[in-house]
Amino acid sequence: MMRAAAVAYQAIQCGITEGDYPPGSWIREDEVAARAGVSRTPVREALRKLHSEGIVELLPNRGAVVVGWTxxxxxxxxxxxxxxxxxxxxxxxxxxxxxxxxxxxxxxxxxxxxxxxxxxxxxxxxxxxxxxxxxxxxxxxxxxxxxxxxxxxxxxxxxxxxxxxxxxxxxxxxxxxxxxxxxxxxxxxxxxxxxxxxxxxxxxxxxxxxxxxxxxxxxxxxxx
Amino acid sequence: MMRAAAVAYQAIQCGITEGDYPPGSWIREDEVAARAGVSRTPVREALRKLHSEGIVELLPNRGAVVVGWTxxxxxxxxxxxxxxxxxxxxxxxxxxxxxxxxxxxxxxxxxxxxxxxxxxxxxxxxxxxxxxxxxxxxxxxxxxxxxxxxxxxxxxxxxxxxxxxxxxxxxxxxxxxxxxxxxxxxxxxxxxxxxxxxxxxxxxxxxxxxxxxxxxxxxxxxxx
DNA sequence: ACGCCCCCGGTTGTATACGATCTGATAGCG
DNA sequence: CGCTATCAGATCGTATACAACCGGGGGCGT
Missing domain, CATH: 1.20.120.530 (GntR ligand-binding domain-like)
Structure with missing residues (x-):
């Protein structure tokens, strides 16, 4: 059994490559949680990890934005x-x-x-x-x-x-x-x-x- | 008002520099939560951040260990x-x-x-x-x-x-x-x-x- | 005596509920 | 007509409760 945080991580990563989350778009925790079938807690963890990798930007109290790359x-x-x-x-x-x-x-x-x-x-x-x-x-x-x-x-x-x-x-x-x-x-x-x-x-x-x-x-x- | 996650982060960071958490020792989420006066949720977030910075090692289902540096x-x-x-x-x-x-x-x-x-x-x-x-x-x-x-x-x-x-x-x-x-x-x-x-x-x-x-x-x- | 298995305490992982904060719209005022 | 204050909705941040997991210790069998 895979950890929920890993499921959420892959769901987001996949969503970005597939184009579901285009650069500049918001990633809502609730939305990802529903899509991945987990709660918001592991989704938040996944988003922090993606932030540390430079994939998304975190705006305090606002949410996460997909970083675009020229x-x-x-x-x-x-x-x-x-x-x-x-x-x-x-x-x-x-x-x-x-x-x-x-x-x-x-x-x-x-x-x-x-x-x-x-x-x-x-x-x-x-x-x-x-x-x-x-x-x-x-x-x-x-x-x-x-x-x-x-x-x-x-x-x-x-x-x-x-x-x-x-x-x-x-x-x-x-x-x-x-x-x-x-x-x-x-x-x-x-x-x-x-x-x-x-x-x-x-x-x-x-x-x-x-x-x-x-x-x-x-x-x-x-x-x- | 400072975010609880930031409080927890500083508490851990300070604890490491002060020697409360020597290299190789475990950092227990409950213990940090009590010390920082917050719940475990922001403590976990702080630990993940410290991990992404290479300060602590995360063992799945085990906890966090302070990384030692030669x-x-x-x-x-x-x-x-x-x-x-x-x-x-x-x-x-x-x-x-x-x-x-x-x-x-x-x-x-x-x-x-x-x-x-x-x-x-x-x-x-x-x-x-x-x-x-x-x-x-x-x-x-x-x-x-x-x-x-x-x-x-x-x-x-x-x-x-x-x-x-x-x-x-x-x-x-x-x-x-x-x-x-x-x-x-x-x-x-x-x-x-x-x-x-x-x-x-x-x-x-x-x-x-x-x-x-x-x-x-x-x-x-x-x-x- | 040695090794294996099972159970138990402690710790992490996840879900859910609630409070805090921000955005956008709307109504009131100058 | 434009600007500001206020409010509602949505979303994030945190606390708490519960479930899952790991490691150690005792008991059993060989």
Whole structure:
């Protein structure tokens, strides 16, 4: 049985990606509670979490508003990810405090490659999950605890707002190749190499999103 | 009238800095509620916020544990701050999207300098508050929205765990000088200069903390 | 003696009820 | 006619009550 707070969280997150809560719109606690089949208490908890991830804005005594993201904002987010993910792999090489399980990471790469060969939307989604796990494992291996709490939050915004966007086969293939290269650089003990590949990797991911991240002009991109 | 959630938040935060909740210890919702004079609901909200800031760890159905920080963890935090604050001022210069109020920032510097001249513990605390506001204003001026939600969280850990530590007059004086220099670099439109000063500024702050951040050996530094 | 199972106290998780606060509209006044 | 004060509705914030869950301790069987 899933926790009510988690149910509410997913309901809201899903509602945002599906377009039920467009950017700039209000999210009413009662409404979400009814939709998710829980009471307002866990809904409030979910909204605070979404706020800490930057997905919604909380106006005291007013409620929650879905934050809108311009193409420019996405650039900013990927700027930060490029810096931080690059720093993370550098740390993995230079200060190997956190234990790193290279065989497990390589196995994840293999699985992703197989899924890509098989094709299919469901498999593509599974690749996305594995990619998140892959990066998460690297964050853990960096040994920087604060990094581990920051980077997931940075991933959240692009995930929520681009979930239904498909990356091409070529984009995914390159992404997986870069994963392998990152592991190779780590194995070689080359921090500069690892950081450089990771930065390119993040940049490429942003470019893959950029192709059509323009939104209809009538939808406000921000709330304020 | 302050919100009950804010009262609970401060009560916990204060309890941690005062040593009532040492690292590794449990924070019971009932206990905090009684201490803060509120019900458990806002206490829970405060604990979730502290969790999102990395101050406490939440064990499902078990409760909250105070996270312990080693000297090494503090190094990591300031590593991140150095990167991110440096990036922020670079952005202030290169992509001046967010409006920057240089006169107001200079006024803050003047006030801090006056407070330093007057001396006294209370004034030192006030300088600390102003310094946080100063950096916060720069984050805002960077125009990177995610940055504004990340950096306050990074400040929180050092603040909570080093609040009662006094910085020397010389350390504070240098810190204020660097603030001025940062503004001067921004005014000159020199991003490299601004970033370099900011990185040094953060590094110096970490060094000021390092002088005695070793803790008694019998107190567990981490919870796990 | 050792290990397993069940029960119980304590704590968290959720639901519901009530009080506080804000927005928008409306009526009264200058 | 425009502005301000007031009120009603809606929504959030908090308190309280109850249900669910976890961990430890005692008893039982092997």
């Amino acid at each position: 193409s420019h904002d996405l650039d900013d987010i990927f700027d930060l990810r490029m810096m931080l993910e690059g720093y993370a792999v550098r740390r993995v090489v230079e200060a190997p405090r956190g234990d790193i399980d290279l065989p497990a990471l390589n196995a994840m790469c293999t699985e992703m490659e197989q899924l890509l060969d098989q094709g299919g939307t469901a498999n593509h989604d599974r690749i996305g999950e594995l990619a998140v796990a892959f990066h998460s494992a690297l964050h853990r291996a960096s040994g920087n605890r604060q990094l581990m709490s920051i980077l997931p939050g940075l991933n959240q915004v692009p995930l929520v707002h681009t979930a239904n966007r498909q990356r091409t086969h070529e984009q995914l293939a390159r992404s997986l190749t870069q994963h392998r290269e990152i592991l190779e650089a780590i194995t070689a003990g080359d921090a500069d190499w690892a950081e450089a590949v990771m930065r390119a990797h993040v940049r490429a991911a942003r470019a893959a999103l950029r192709t059509e991240d323009s939104r209809p002009a009538d939808v406000p991109a921000r709330e304020a | 000297s090494h963890d503090l190094d990591d935090i300031f590593d991140l701050r150095m990167m991110l604050e440096g990036y922020a001022v670079r952005r202030v210069v290169e992509a001046p999207r967010g409006d920057i109020d240089l006169p107001a920032l200079n006024a803050m510097c003047t006030e801090m300098e006056q407070l330093l001249d007057q001396g006294g513990t209370a004034n030192h605390d006030r300088i600390g508050e102003l310094a946080v506001a100063f950096h916060s204003a720069l984050h805002r001026a960077s125009g990177n929205r995610q940055l504004m939600s990340i950096l306050p969280g990074l400040n929180q850990v050092p603040l909570v765990h080093t609040a009662n530590r006094q910085r020397t007059h010389e350390q504070l004086a240098r810190s204020l000088t660097q603030h001025r220099e940062i503004l001067e670099a921004i005014t000159a439109g020199d991003a490299d200069w601004a970033e370099a000063v900011m990185r040094a500024h953060v590094r110096a702050a970490r060094a000021a903390l390092r002088t005695e951040d070793s803790r008694p050996a019998d107190v567990p530094a981490r919870e796990a």
